[in-house]
Amino acid sequence: MSTAGDVMWTIRRVxxxxxxxxxxxxxDVELDFRDGGGHPLDTIVWxxxxxxxxxxxxxxxxxxxxxxxxxxATQATGxxxxxYVLGADTAHVVVEWSGPQGRRLVTGAVYEWAxxxxxxxPNRDHDRLGARWYVLSPVEGRAExxxxxxxxxxxxxxxxxxxxxxxxxxxxxxxxxxxxxRADRWRRLLDDHGLDTEIFTPILQMNATEGGxxxxxxxxxxxxxxxxxxxxxxxxxxxxxxxxILEGVRAGLAERPELLSDLTFAEExxxxxRALAAARDERDAAAGALERQGAAARGLATALAAARxxxxxxxxxxxDAARAHEAEAVGHAAAEARxxxxxxxxxxxxxxxxxxxxxxxxxxxxxAEKEAGQHAAAWRATPAVHALxxxxxxxxxxxxxxxxxxxxxxxxxxxxxxxxxxxxxxxDVSIHALDEQVAQLRADAAADAEQEKAARLRGEEARxxxxxxxxxxxxxxxxLAALGRDLAAAVxxxxxxxxxxxxxxxxxxxxxxxxAVAALDRVETDRRALAGERRDLQERTTALVTARAAARRExxxxxxxxxxxxxxxxxxxxxERLRALGDGDVVDPVAEAGDLADALSRAIARTERRRxxxxxxxxxxxxxxxxxxxx
Numbered sequence: 233m234s235t236a237g238d239v240m241w242t243i244r245r246v247x248x249x250x251x252x253x254x255x256x257x258x259x260d261v262e263l264d265f266r267d268g269g270g271h272p273l274d275t276i277v278w279x280x281x282x283x284x285x286x287x288x289x290x291x292x293x294x295x296x297x298x299x300x301x302x303x304x305a306t307q308a309t310g311x312x313x314x315x316y317v318l319g320a321d322t323a324h325v326v327v328e329w330s331g332p333q334g335r336r337l338v339t340g341a342v343y344e345w346a347x348x349x350x351x352x353x354p355n356r357d358h359d360r361l362g363a364r365w366y367v368l369s370p371v372e373g374r375a376e377x378x379x380x381x382x383x384x385x386x387x388x389x390x391x392x393x394x395x396x397x398x399x400x401x402x403x404x405x406x407x408x409x410x411x412x413x414r415a416d417r418w419r420r421l422l423d424d425h426g427l428d429t430e431i432f433t434p435i436l437q438m439n440a441t442e443g444g445x446x447x448x449x450x451x452x453x454x455x456x457x458x459x460x461x462x463x464x465x466x467x468x469x470x471x472x473x474x475x476x477i478l479e480g481v482r483a484g485l486a487e488r489p490e491l492l493s494d495l496t497f498a499e500e501x502x503x504x505x506r507a508l509a510a511a512r513d514e515r516d517a518a519a520g521a522l523e524r525q526g527a528a529a530r531g532l533a534t535a536l537a538a539a540r541x542x543x544x545x546x547x548x549x550x551x552d553a554a555r556a557h558e559a560e561a562v563g564h565a566a567a568e569a570r571x572x573x574x575x576x577x578x579x580x581x582x583x584x585x586x587x588x589x590x591x592x593x594x595x596x597x598x599x600a601e602k603e604a605g606q607h608a609a610a611w612r613a614t615p616a617v618h619a620l621x622x623x624x625x626x627x628x629x630x631x632x633x634x635x636x637x638x639x640x641x642x643x644x645x646x647x648x649x650x651x652x653x654x655x656x657x658x659x660d661v662s663i664h665a666l667d668e669q670v671a672q673l674r675a676d677a678a679a680d681a682e683q684e685k686a687a688r689l690r691g692e693e694a695r696x697x698x699x700x701x702x703x704x705x706x707x708x709x710x711x712l713a714a715l716g717r718d719l720a721a722a723v724x725x726x727x728x729x730x731x732x733x734x735x736x737x738x739x740x741x742x743x744x745x746x747x748a749v750a751a752l753d754r755v756e757t758d759r760r761a762l763a764g765e766r767r768d769l770q771e772r773t774t775a776l777v778t779a780r781a782a783a784r785r786e787x788x789x790x791x792x793x794x795x796x797x798x799x800x801x802x803x804x805x806x807x808e809r810l811r812a813l814g815d816g817d818v819v820d821p822v823a824e825a826g827d828l829a830d831a832l833s834r835a836i837a838r839t840e841r842r843r844x845x846x847x848x849x850x851x852x853x854x855x856x857x858x859x860x861x862x863x
Contacts, residue, residue, distance in 0.1 A: 241329040241337065241427060242272040243292075249382055251291060251316050251323035251343070256284035260382070263288070272330045289435075291316070291325045295341045296422065296432050298365065298415045299827075300358065304436055313343070314358045320348040322388045328370070328377050329427075336370045337425055338377050344391035362391055365418040366398050367425060368409035375401040375409065416827055476838075491846075495839040497809045498832045504804065505829055511797045518790040525783045529776055536769050547759055553751070560748065571738060588697060595690055602683055 244266055248258035265275045279285050290304035294313050303312050317323045326340035344362050351357035370376035381389050381397045389397070401409040412418050419429055723730055 241331050243327055244270075244272045244330045244336070245328040245377065246288070246292065247324065247326040247328075247340075247377060247380075248288070248291065249324040250321040250388065251325060252284065252287050253311065253316055254318065255282070256287045257318075258284070258287075287316070292327060293432055293436060295325050295327060295339060295365070296427065296429055297436065298341070298363065298418060302436060312355060312358060314354040314361045317343045317345065317350070317361060319350050320345070322348075322391055322394065324380075324382060326377055326380065331426070337367065337427075338370055339365070339367045339422070339427070340380070341365050342391055342394055348390070362413075364391065364395050364411055364413050365421075366395075366409060366411040367421050368398070368401060368407050371404050371407050375404045375407045416830075491839050491842050494809065494835060495843070497807075498836050498839065501804070501807075502829070502832050502836075504800065505832070508797060508800065508804075509829075511793065515790055515794055515797070518786065522783055522787050522790075525779070529780050532772070532776055536773055539769055540766065546762060553755060558748075558752075560744075567741070591697065598690065 244264075246263040246265075248261045248263075250257075250259060252258045263277075265272055267273055277285055277288070286304070293302070293304050300312060306312055321344075323343040324340065326338065329337040329339065331337065342364050345351070346360040346362060351360060354361070368375060381394060383389055384393065395411050398409055399411050401407045410421055412421065422429055
């Protein structure tokens with residue numbers, strides 16, 4: 233319950249998600265303090281010891297009073313809020329309030345470690361815990377507790393996306409959603425909505441330890457009880473003013489050394505705190521710049537790796553294509569060489585066959601000419617043979633006549649002798665003529681025999697040539713069959729198209745070889761371009777590595793500066809006057825820089841005012857002493 237002016241707020245519901253220590257961890261837990269009509273009730277939570285009552289109360293108080301020194305469980309357990317956010321979780325604490333006239337208010341906090349990684353020592357690195365506080369007026373069905381995006385697609389919504397979604401509700405009429413990451417602004421936001429954070433001071437005091445409420449009601453005297461009651465029912469500014477007046481009257485001049493000491497401390501601490509705040513801003517800016525540089529470096533490294541992989545793949549593909557084109561070109565060249573060799577062999581075979589055909593034709597013509605000569609010689613010898621036969625017939629007839637004449641008459645014997653002599657002369661002449669003809673015929677027969685021998689030799693040569701030609705024809709037929717098979721294989725392999733002539737295929741393959749050579753030239757050009765890009769990428773990588781080393785050196789310098797500042801923060805936090813100024817046993821100069829600066833400003837103003845008052849009092853005392861001395 234909280235009040236401010238005429239506004240009274242009562243807790244309706246509490247939502248806890250992914251928060252709490254390992255022994256009392258809350259996962260999507262909702263505590264409903266409403267009745268059946270949706271009105272809030274005064275509720276007592278009963279739970280065994282160790283069940284998490286103190287954890288719930290600590291988390292609710294941490295939502296309203298987010299300063300680290302105010303965490304409820306610290307005094308009893310030594311734990312802080314950072315011990316309740318584990319691992320990569322995004323933790324939520326949401327409280328829904330109910331006010332007069334049915335007004336409702338939703339306040340919440342969302343916590344997440346930087347880089348979603350819990351450090352090894354959460355207390356030492358508590359400043360890495362990111363926190364955002366938000367407040368909104370629920371609009372049913374559009375912006376309310378039940379619609380907060382705790383998960384996205386079944387997974388916890390990251391702090392950045394969750395905050396963006398809540399900020400987007402500011403566009404909903406009547407919602408007025410506000411998100412902040414500063415504790416002092418969060419306190420002002422709660423004050424603007426009527427939630428008085430000071431009411432939680434006694435709650436923190438009473439619940440700091442087991443039985444702490446008993447100690448709150450143990451008073452040494454009635455004045456202490458009245459003072460405690462006045463603190464609860466009176467505006468804190470009224471007793472503060474009364475106490476200040478009483479303190480001024482009671483302390484008097486004895487307070488001046490302490491005030492001067494406080495003033496000196498405030499004057500010395502203010503520049504340091506401002507420098508500390510500036511250093512914190514510088515550290516945050518350096519951390520953001522380092523993160524951006526790291527993200528850019530990682531993105532560029534990824535892009536470089538992808539580009540290098542793509543270049544390697546392109547280079548490999550180009551090399552494979554080049555090898556394939558080279559193999560195809562070699563195959564085309566070999567096929568073309570085989571085609572040229574086969575064409576030359578076929579032309580030689582054709583010429584040899586034509587020569588052999590011409591030789592055979594010449595042989596046939598020689599045999600025909602020889603046969604015609606023999607036939608002509610026979611016709612030339614026919615008259616001589618016929619004359620010889622007529623002579624032999626005449627000789628037979630003459631012998632018959634001679635016998636007849638001898639038998640008939642002797643006188644005729646002389647005539648026979650004369651006739652025989654004449655006939656013998658004529659016969660000698662005829663025999664001589666016939667001998668000449670026989671010699672001529674024998675010479676012709678010898679010439680014909682020589683021609684026949686030459687013809688027989690030519691016939692044997694022709695038979696040898698025919699055997700050779702038959703063997704050559706077999707080889708030619710085998711070669712033609714092999715050529716046919718080669719052509720079929722070339723057609724099947726795609727080197728020769730169906731019905732395409734070999735010269736046309738050769739021209740086509742030469743054109744393809746030229747295209748392949750051009751493609752190889754293009755691939756080589758692309759490879760050289762890719763090599764240039766790779767060199768550029770390597771140079772950029774070297775530059776990025778150098779930049780990253782410089783950023784790492786800057787980060788190391790920032791870390792050294794941070795350690796120095798952390799030492800200064802620890803020294804400031806250990807200062808008794810600063811703790812007294814912060815009104816607590818433990819002071820966080822970084823997280824409470826704004827509040828401490830305000831407190832210092834108020835202390836300086838108060839000291840200046842007190843110094844003026846003391847100066848006035850001193851002047852009056854001097855005047856009184858002077859008057860007394862005069863009297």
